Amino acid sequence: MKHAILFLCLALQGVSPEGAQHMQAGVEAHKQGRFDLAIAEFRKATETDPNLAEAFLNLGAELMQIRDNGTAVAPLKRALELRPDLDAAHLQLGYALLSLGYAAEAIPHLERVHALEALGIAQIETGQYQEAVANLSDALVKRPNDPDLLYYLGRAGGLLSKRAIDTLLSVYPDSARSHQAMGENYFVLRQMPQAEQEYREALRQRPDIPGLQLELGLVYAGAAQWSKAEEAFRAEVKRQPASAEAAYRLGDALLKQGKVREARSELERADKLQPGMPETLYSLGKAASLDGDLALAEKSWTRVIALEKETSLAAQAHFGLAALYRKQGKTAEWQREMQEFKRLQNIIEPFRSEPK
Amino acid sequence: MRSRVNRRDFLRFTALAAAPPIFDLKLPRGLDFTLQNSPTPQKYLIETMPGGVALLDYNNDGLLDIFLVNGGRLTSPMQVPEKFDRANPRYWNRLYRQNKDGSFTDVTEASGLANAGLGNYGMGVAVADYDNDGFPDLFVTNYGKNILYHNNGDGTFTDVTAKAGVAGGGWSVSAGFFDYDNDGHLDLFVTRYMEWDTKRSKACGGAWRTYCPPAEFPATTNLLYRNRGDGTFEDVSQKSGIAAKKGRALGVAFADYDDDGFMDFFVANDGMQQYLFHNNGNGTFTECGLECGAGLTADGKPMSGMGVVFQDYDNDGRPDIVVTVLPRENYTVFRNDGNGQFSYRSLETGLAALTSGSSGWGVGLEDFNNDGWKDLFVAQSHVLDNVERIDPSLHYLEKPLLAINSKGRFELADSGVAVPLAGRGAAFGDLNNDGWVDAVVTSLGGPPQVLINRRGNQHWLTIALHGTRTNRDGLGARVRVNGQIRFASTTGSYLSANDKRLHFGLGDSDTATVEVSWPSGVRQTLKDVRADQFLEIREPEQS
Numbered sequence: 038m039k040h041a042i043l044f045l046c047l048a049l050q051g052v053s054p055e056g057a058q059h060m061q062a063g064v065e066a067h068k069q070g071r072f073d074l075a076i077a078e079f080r081k082a083t084e085t086d087p088n089l090a091e092a093f094l095n096l097g098a099e100l101m102q103i104r105d106n107g108t109a110v111a112p113l114k115r116a117l118e119l120r121p122d123l124d125a126a127h128l129q130l131g132y133a134l135l136s137l138g139y140a141a142e143a144i145p146h147l148e149r150v151h152a153l154e155a156l157g158i159a160q161i162e163t164g165q166y167q168e169a170v171a172n173l174s175d176a177l178v179k180r181p182n183d184p185d186l187l188y189y190l191g192r193a194g195g196l197l198s199k200r201a202i203d204t205l206l207s208v209y210p211d212s213a214r215s216h217q218a219m220g221e222n223y224f225v226l227r228q229m230p231q232a233e234q235e236y237r238e239a240l241r242q243r244p245d246i247p248g249l250q251l252e253l254g255l256v257y258a259g260a261a262q263w264s265k266a267e268e269a270f271r272a273e274v275k276r277q278p279a280s281a282e283a284a285y286r287l288g289d290a291l292l293k294q295g296k297v298r299e300a301r302s303e304l305e306r307a308d309k310l311q312p313g314m315p316e317t318l319y320s321l322g323k324a325a326s327l328d329g330d331l332a333l334a335e336k337s338w339t340r341v342i343a344l345e346k347e348t349s350l351a352a353q354a355h356f357g358l359a360a361l362y363r364k365q366g367k368t369a370e371w372q373r374e375m376q377e378f379k380r381l382q383n384i385i386e387p388f389r390s391e392p393k
Numbered sequence: 394m395r396s397r398v399n400r401r402d403f404l405r406f407t408a409l410a411a412a413p414p415i416f417d418l419k420l421p422r423g424l425d426f427t428l429q430n431s432p433t434p435q436k437y438l439i440e441t442m443p444g445g446v447a448l449l450d451y452n453n454d455g456l457l458d459i460f461l462v463n464g465g466r467l468t469s470p471m472q473v474p475e476k477f478d479r480a481n482p483r484y485w486n487r488l489y490r491q492n493k494d495g496s497f498t499d500v501t502e503a504s505g506l507a508n509a510g511l512g513n514y515g516m517g518v519a520v521a522d523y524d525n526d527g528f529p530d531l532f533v534t535n536y537g538k539n540i541l542y543h544n545n546g547d548g549t550f551t552d553v554t555a556k557a558g559v560a561g562g563g564w565s566v567s568a569g570f571f572d573y574d575n576d577g578h579l580d581l582f583v584t585r586y587m588e589w590d591t592k593r594s595k596a597c598g599g600a601w602r603t604y605c606p607p608a609e610f611p612a613t614t615n616l617l618y619r620n621r622g623d624g625t626f627e628d629v630s631q632k633s634g635i636a637a638k639k640g641r642a643l644g645v646a647f648a649d650y651d652d653d654g655f656m657d658f659f660v661a662n663d664g665m666q667q668y669l670f671h672n673n674g675n676g677t678f679t680e681c682g683l684e685c686g687a688g689l690t691a692d693g694k695p696m697s698g699m700g701v702v703f704q705d706y707d708n709d710g711r712p713d714i715v716v717t718v719l720p721r722e723n724y725t726v727f728r729n730d731g732n733g734q735f736s737y738r739s740l741e742t743g744l745a746a747l748t749s750g751s752s753g754w755g756v757g758l759e760d761f762n763n764d765g766w767k768d769l770f771v772a773q774s775h776v777l778d779n780v781e782r783i784d785p786s787l788h789y790l791e792k793p794l795l796a797i798n799s800k801g802r803f804e805l806a807d808s809g810v811a812v813p814l815a816g817r818g819a820a821f822g823d824l825n826n827d828g829w830v831d832a833v834v835t836s837l838g839g840p841p842q843v844l845i846n847r848r849g850n851q852h853w854l855t856i857a858l859h860g861t862r863t864n865r866d867g868l869g870a871r872v873r874v875n876g877q878i879r880f881a882s883t884t885g886s887y888l889s890a891n892d893k894r895l896h897f898g899l900g901d902s903d904t905a906t907v908e909v910s911w912p913s914g915v916r917q918t919l920k921d922v923r924a925d926q927f928l929e930i931r932e933p934e935q936s
Contacts, residue, residue: 229786260786261720261750293747295802323691327741355675356693360686364734378693 056086063095075099083112090119094126095135106133124150135159139144157187166197209278213243220252229260247276251283266290274303281311289320292327300324315344322357330363352381398770414809415761415795416832416844421618424748425459426487427816429868430837432778436596436604438589439536439564440467441525441776445836445888446755448817448822449529452548453505456491457822457892459833460506461484461486461841465514466467466844471591474501475537479509486515486533496775499711503547506531506542513537516816519889521570523579523620524864534565534583535726543624551723555779559626561616564589570883571647571656572869573633573672575912578620579816579864582635584660585613603777607697615660615831619676634677638668646703646885648712648869656880659687661698661716667713667725671733678742687714687727691737696722700756700819700887705729705878706742707801712880715744717753720787724748724771743802746771749792752776755819755887759830763851763898765877766798772816774836783883790814791843793834809847814839822892828853828925830896835889852899852924854907862913866893867932869912875905899924 052060076099082092089126093233097113113130116123118185131146135155140162147156151187153176173190180186202218209215214220220235236253241245254269270287291300302322307317322337334357341354359374430440431796445462448772450457463486465477478484486509501507509515513535520529523844528544538560542550552561562585568778571577588611618626629715630636636641651657655672662668666688670678680690697719698879699705702887702936706713711729718724723745727735748771755772762768773791785888796803815837824831858867858881870881874897883890899905907919911932922928 225785227784261746263746263749292740293749295740295743296739323740353692353694356689357691358690360736363684363686364730364736382693 039103051086052089053086056082056089059085060092060095060276063099069362072099072103072305076103077227082202083115088119090116090123090126093119094123095128097126097200098129101129101133105137109133110137128152128166130158135162138162154189157193161189161193161196164200166193166200169193170197181383213239214244216242217249217252220256224252224256224259227259227301229256232256232262239274248273250276251280251286254286254290258286258293263290263293267294279310281307281314281317284310285317285320288317288324292324297324297327301328302332313340313343313344315350318344319354319357322354326361327359331365334361347381347384349381349385352378395642412807414799414807414847416809416846417841418809418879419440419579419845420713421495421497421843423492423499424459424489424841424843426463426497427840428461428463428835428837429466430464431467432595433467433839434602434881435467435469435471435591435594437467437471437591437594438604439514439516440464441604441670441778441837442566442586443514443516443817443837443888444819444835445515445534445567445818445890446522446833446841447518447531447883447890448820448824448833448892449520449883449890451488451529451531451544452490453528455826456493457603457824458522459489459497459841460493460518460531460890461489462485462507462515462518462818462842464565465509465512467591472828473592474512475513475514477514477537479511479513479515482507484925485509486518489826491580493610500548501797503548507550508552508884509533510535510538514539516565517567519568519581519801520568520883520890520893521579521868522865523570523810524624525577527865529866532559532568532570532581534568536564536889537560538562539565539568539583545765549555555729556624557626558628559618560582561585561670563613565616565646565653566642567884567886568887569645569647569658569882569890570657570868571882571884572620572677572864573617573620573656573678575655575862575869575914576620577860577862577913578622580620581616581618581626582645582647582658583616584645584680585615586643586663587611587641588613590924598783601779601783603754607641610857611840612641612665614639615642615645629676632676634679640668641665642661642668642884643699644701644716645751645833646701646714647869647882648703648880649869650712650729650735652711652871654912656734656912659701659703659714659716661701663697663699665700667696667734680912681733685733685735686730686737687735690722690725691740692749694722696725698725699752700754700771700885702756702758702885703882704758704885705768706769706798708746708747708877710873710876710878712878713738717756719752720750720774722749724751724753737927741802743804744796747796747805748794750787752787752792753794753890754817755834757819757886757891759821759822759832759896760798760853760898761795761830761846762797762849763829763853763900765851765875765898765900765902765918766800767877768798769792769796769803770819770821770832771796772819774813774837775816778815785814785923788813791816793819793832793844809844810842810877814842818889819886820889820891821886823855823894823896826927828855833894852901852903854897854899854905854922854924856897856928857893857908857927857929858895858909859929860911860913861932861934862915863932864912865910866913868893868931873908874901894927 059082063075066075079096093116095114097109100109116126127146130145134143140159153172156171157169216235216239223232250273257266267290275282288303304321325333338354345351355378360370443464517534519532523805528546531542543553568583586931617635640662660668669682669687701715714727716725726738728738752775753771758767771794795808797806818835832844834842860867905922909917
């Protein structure tokens with residue numbers, strides 16, 4: 038959070054000469070980085086002109102400059118008593134209150150001046166996750182790569198999601214959706230038997246939910262139980278024949294079991310459903326290579342390389358092409374692909390490719 | 394939740410129930426060994442790596458004996474100089490002589506094998522008759538100095554390491570004898586893991602505190618010793634080109650993969666590219682893992698190579714490579730496509746689907762059901778003894794894998810081991826001379842598992858080679874029986890040494906045609922050989 042000091046115009050109506058002098062001296066001291074002196078001058082200004090809102094604002098802002106936010110609150114509040122329309126004071130007070138943990142009190146001030154980032158953070162603190170997500174998303178439009186914004190938006194989204202799931206689990210603990218949510222949770226924790234149990238129960242209650250079989254299949258895949266994974270993915274494909282992901286997952290599970298022909302067919306279908314999915318193309322290249330269709334393997338891996346640049350998938354595609362050319366005795370092409378593979382390998386995983 | 398069984402499931406269960414285990418798990422009388430790896434809170438890497446087992450007939454009485462390598466005592470932390478309490482009988486390596494009734498007698502002390510070296514933490518064992526005197530000798534690898542024990546032929550061994558010049562140093566793991574220059578004298582290759590010692594040790598895994606991955610420590614060189622034929626060896630690691638490739642080697646296996654008459658070898662490296670050393674026939678080797686298609690997975694990924702076997706799984710007459718690795722990597726099959734080229738075949742062979750959640754160590758390709766196809770056996774267990782806390786879907790203790798070879802595709806079978814264990818070394822041979830291959834598996838902190846084959850009705854043939862111009866046991870010979878081939882070798886697996894005899898399942902055939910290509914270049918064919926016998930083949934002394 039930034040401390041925005043606003044030094045107000047000194048040509049103010051009704052300011053005593055002594056007060057104006059202290060204000061001027063405070064501004065000068067601030068410019069020189071002599072914050073204690075600035076605080077002393079602004080404090081004198083508030084004593085000389087106790088109705089000068091700008092003097093209280095400057096005193097508060099200067100106190101925040103030295104991170105004494107607790108002390109800053111009183112002069113800032115006084116500034117707003119004197120001039121409720123003083124936006125700079127709202128901003129400073131909002132920041133000060135938020136930094137002290139008074140998020141709920143900070144919100145009206147931050148709302149008034151549309152300080153979206155701070156407002157979003159305050160809303161996270163007060164449990165207004167949905168509003169926080171909206172405000173932080175808006176802030177992110179102006180500063181797309183701000184790490185703080187990205188962090189808080191992620192946190193707000195996560196908490197919003199957690200709240201929804203918590204509500205689901207507490208209100209409908211034995212519902213299919215609750216079991217699905219628990220299955221997802223166990224899957225993330227890599228507790229596969231528990232995840233399987235939850236998904237099975239969800240499916241028993243509502244076999245019609247799209248994606249459930251896919252998630253169950255991923256659990257089996259995570260536990261390297263490929264025949265069970267195949268069964269689940271096959272069920273998902275039956276439920277959602279137009280799902281490219283289901284087709285890809287089924288193809289990959291078949292490939293893992295060495296069922297090359299079936300894998301190839303399913304991966305080709307996935308590619309038609311959603312062209313240009315690098316993972317699908319990579320696996321299709323493998324299946325085609327194992328099936329002896331070197332032309333399709335070459336085409337698929339070449340497409341991967343066109344889509345992916347310096348990624349591990351691109352490195353794998355180069356390696357696949359190298360193996361293809363090696364078998365065909367195309368030395369120059371083999372060398373070219375190996376060179377590119379090694380280059381990418383060194384970028385991606387340098388410590389693993391070369392012994393120390 | 395109610396589970397329903399449909400007709401297809403029912404048939405599947407019925408089929409599984411109908412297939413009995415291949416082995417009976419035995420604890421033969423007298424085999425009272427416990428592998429002492431001494432795990433400590435320090436998480437010294439050596440404590441998760443032993444120990445080897447060898448099946449050899451040390452006294453030539455026709456019965457296989459068992460040699461077991463022990464770890465040693467570790468303190469937390471270790472002091473310098475490192476001592477592993479190897480004088481304490483609890484930490485001895487052990488030689489067990491097999492008796493006629495199948496029981497064993499501990500002959501460690503009487504045979505002179507009690508002294509394993511105070512500064513040595515035991516790892517593996519290689520077996521061969523390096524001086525061609527008709528008795529198998531022992532080479533024990535250590536974290537420390539390696540030891541060569543010469544078999545005196547009278548039931549005793551003598552430590553001849555100093556004279557032979559093969560002590561090496563550092564952290565040696567698997568080793569094996571082979572005749573790389575075809576001079577009739579067996580040479581010695583020793584894998585070394587990494588530059589590591591207890592002082593440089595560290596734990597990884599943050600709060601989980603566990604063993605570090607190999608990449609945390611520098612790679613090192615392997616060792617190649619040329620047998621001069623006079624009881625001494627010359628270190629040719631540099632001269633041969635072997636030392637030019639640093640690695641993190643755990644396993645080694647030999648075969649002449651390109652049929653040029655010179656033995657090549659494959660080195661299983663942990664967490665990096667695998668090495669295939671092609672024998673140039675002039676005393677040097679060229680590493681061609683990447684160029685030959687046996688260096689990385691089909692996805693171009695390095696793997697955690699641990700155990701390795703170099704035999705022909707698909708009966709096409711060419712030796713293939715199987716490497717055991719960590720979970721999510723799939724045990725690797727590099728199929729020999731001919732012309733010096735290999736291709737990754739873990740998917741098509743079904744091995745990927747069977748093994749992607751397992752960690753493999755000792756490995757054998759043996760025809761356990763004598764149907765004419767070599768099956769796969771793997772000693773399994775994760776490296777990390779607390780892996781369940783880090784990833785609940787993985788397991789430290791695992792049952793061994795037995796995969797029956799169905800015309801080149803591996804299918805899961807019941808090994809007969811019901812209780813998971815921390816499997817490491819594994820050796821294969823016919824312990825009871827019944828024509829059916831048995832297995833011995835070592836287990837960290839536990840006794841060895843002796844798996845006796847339950848037998849069936851198929852025919853078999855077991856061949857013992859007697860070299861005359863070639864080394865005494867004919868190691869390196871290529872033997873073809875009814876179309877199947879084996880390379881004579883005691884090396885392969887992990888840390889372990891197999892029965893030197895060559896076993897072939899013959900299926901329904903009650904006769905066999907046997908062709909032997911000796912390393913000397915002599916070729917020999919025997920026709921109409923009766924099945925179900927132990928056959929000794931002597932190399933013709935003159936062509």
